[in-house]
Amino acid sequence: MTTSNNLTALRRLPRPAGVYPCVNCAAVVGTNYPTCPTCFLAIERYWLADWDAFLAQEKIQPGSADEQTIAHIIIDEVERHPWTVLDIAMTLLTCNSCGSELGGGPPDCTECAAAWGNTLWAEHYAARLGLVTGNEHALHVGRMILRHSHRQSASIFAAWRRSTPRLLTGWLPTTEFAQRYMALIKAGRLAEVDAALHELDQTLSMRLA
Numbered sequence: 001m002t003t004s005n006n007l008t009a010l011r012r013l014p015r016p017a018g019v020y021p022c023v024n025c026a027a028v029v030g031t032n033y034p035t036c037p038t039c040f041l042a043i044e045r046y047w048l049a050d051w052d053a054f055l056a057q058e059k060i061q062p063g064s065a066d067e068q069t070i071a072h073i074i075i076d077e078v079e080r081h082p083w084t085v086l087d088i089a090m091t092l093l094t095c096n097s098c099g100s101e102l103g104g105g106p107p108d109c110t111e112c113a114a115a116w117g118n119t120l121w122a123e124h125y126a127a128r129l130g131l132v133t134g135n136e137h138a139l140h141v142g143r144m145i146l147r148h149s150h151r152q153s154a155s156i157f158a159a160w161r162r163s164t165p166r167l168l169t170g171w172l173p174t175t176e177f178a179q180r181y182m183a184l185i186k187a188g189r190l191a192e193v194d195a196a197l198h199e200l201d202q203t204l205s206m207r208l209a
């Protein structure tokens with residue numbers, strides 16, 4: 001049956017040692033996940049590594065009809081797979097209610113909302129086994145928001161498109177940092193936010209140097 005060997009996620013590839021500019025769009029790589037292919041892959045590759053490993057374990061060719069079939073099956077086996085694997089399965093499926101990528105429909109599509117509920121439940125299940133860090137949880141949420149930004153407020157999107165690339169380095173903001181940062185974003189004080197992040201980027205590089 002299609003049970004994964006273990007439920008850890010996002011740990012197959014080394015994380016970047018600090019933030020760096022995207023060769024395609026020049027923003028901190030990952031910032032423009034929705035529109036820049038290089039930013040997209042900088043984040044998505046961690047998920048795809050888990051998906052590729054799952055396909056290899058199941059002896060399924062990427063891009064085959066079997067890949068589509070297995071995506072349908074595992075979406076109903078929430079507790080048996082790493083949450084990254086469920087996230088990628090969702091990208092291969094279409095929502096029966098709204099016709100969008102599963103999880104990517106309008107904010108009022110309950111089937112799309114339920115799909116996200118399922119992958120968050122899978123993460124919660126793994127967390128209870130001690131297999132999810134706070135940083136990994138934040139990346140799970142961050143990718144979801146970047147991928148389907150129309151389901152979020154403009155402030156939430158503005159916050160997460162900036163924080164997610166930094167999370168890739170292993171960084172996790174303190175509650176105080178996150179609250180101060182969100183307040184500035186809601187107030188439209190983006191120049192101050194970006195100045196603070198620029199300062200943070202120096203410490204991330206130094207910490208990992």
Ligand SMILES: [Zn+2]
Pocket residue numbers: 022023024025026027029030032036037038039040
């Ligand atoms: Zn880019």
Ligand SMILES: [Zn+2]
Pocket residue numbers: 095096097098099100102103104105106109110111112113
């Ligand atoms: Zn939907």
